[in-house]
Amino acid sequence: MNISKVYLVLFLVGLLLNTNIVQAENRPPNVLMICIDDLNDWIGCLGGHPDVKTPHMDQLATQGRNFTNAHCVVPVCSPSRVCIMSGLHATTHGSYDLGPSYQSIPRLDNAPCMQAYFKSHGYTTLAGGKVLHHGFTDYLKDAIDINLGRHGGPRPKKQMNWPGGAWDWGAFPDTDDQMFDYQLAKNAADALGKQYDKPFFMSVGIFRPHVPMFVPQKWFDLYDREKITLPKTPLADLDDLPPNFNRRLNIEPTHAEVLEKGDWRGMVQAYLACVSFADMCVGEIMDGLNNGPNKENTIVVLWSDHGFHLGEKQHWAKRTLWEESTRTPFMITGSGIPANKACEEAVSLLDIYPTLIDLCGLPKYAALDGISLTPQLKDHTAIRKQPVLTSSYFGNHAVRTKDWRYIRYADGAEELYDHRVDSDEFTNLAKDPKYNGLKKELAGSIPKNAAPEVKGLIKK
Ligand SMILES: [Ca+2]
Ligand SMILES: [Ca+2]
Known part of the structure; x- marks a missing residue:
């Protein structure tokens, strides 16, 4: 290679490096989206269970905005x-029950x-585990550049503690890896x-605590079976419920079973063990x-797809409207998002998409049903005016507001709960005529x- 060619190569390498630096300065933030399956509010920073040990999620919550009143669209x-x-x-799209795939x-x-x-706006996309229930298949394959792998298992060959079906649990396998x-x-x-080379959008879907509830023994050892707090399940709680959604559509075991x-x-x-895992x-x-090079320029959003009853x-x-x-759980951290203040406004998991678009400076997508948070x-006390619909x-x-x-x-029967004084939703106020105006407004x-x-x- 003669000297002029060497200079040309050095010039081109310099140009390339310079371009990368300019891109790095101007490029939008990366997104790390962590989705957890069937995780209810039993994490320390939501206060749903007094014994649960979730140090990592609790730490993440303190690093940014912890939305303590977040709700799914379909449970x-x-x-x-x-x-x-x-x-x-x-x-808007018509899928109200387990079954239809996105595609x-x-x-x-x-x-x-x-x-x-x-x-489509310049991101490299990585995804692994349970993100969409049916996966990024068919035409959605094009949405993902890099596959990070599978989730869930393994399962033992024999049932351990439940007679058949998915509802088994126990200490299995031996080790986390x-x-x-x-x-x-x-x-x-x-x-x-x-x-x-480009900003990335990574989606990672953890399957536990979804049933079957198998994790290694050390996670069970965190909780003393004889001393753990059981949920409050007064039998009389059901007395003020309309009969329709109570049992009719339930495919899970009853509490009596x-x-x-x-x-x-x-x-x-087992659930607590799976949550800690x-x-x-x-x-x-x-x-x-x-510990890597993307720490400073990555937004982290963590959510679960719905809650979970354990006897309440x-x-x-799942599947109830309680x-x-x-x-x-729902939390967002990233550069510029203030730490340590929780937002108590009722927010929807639908809000994730428009919020991430805003945070990353992408063009608005007007058809979305959620509201950017x-x-x-910016301000954990900012009002989100529209109630959340599940x-x-x-x-x-x-319909969930901050307080109600x-x-x-479908048959017109109603329930109404005042969360200012009844976070367990024990007292159905729907029959009290003094709430007729409020019910009409919420409806x-x-x-x-x-x-x-x-x-x-x-x-298709
Ligand atoms: Ca789920
Ligand atoms: Ca009740």
């Missing part, structure tokens, strides 16, 4: 995630999922240790971010022309 896996990822409410819902044909939107969730967290941590076939204490212990996975992911209202799992089913990220099965809705929960079922947030139901998994 079951697939539609909740479809709503978050499309930014559209169930009453099979006709009203989403032209609705880019969050990852696709970010990719046999757990797919842990392997996924490690993969994500490794990927966060790398530098990327749990008491009869299983072991309530053992299952609460999931929390450790969050810690592994965050270590990967904090004689109910297990607080245990709809309330979820940038005012609440829907479960066609025609059943809950109003439920209206005003239920759309009159909700999208008709899309059923089943329709293959």
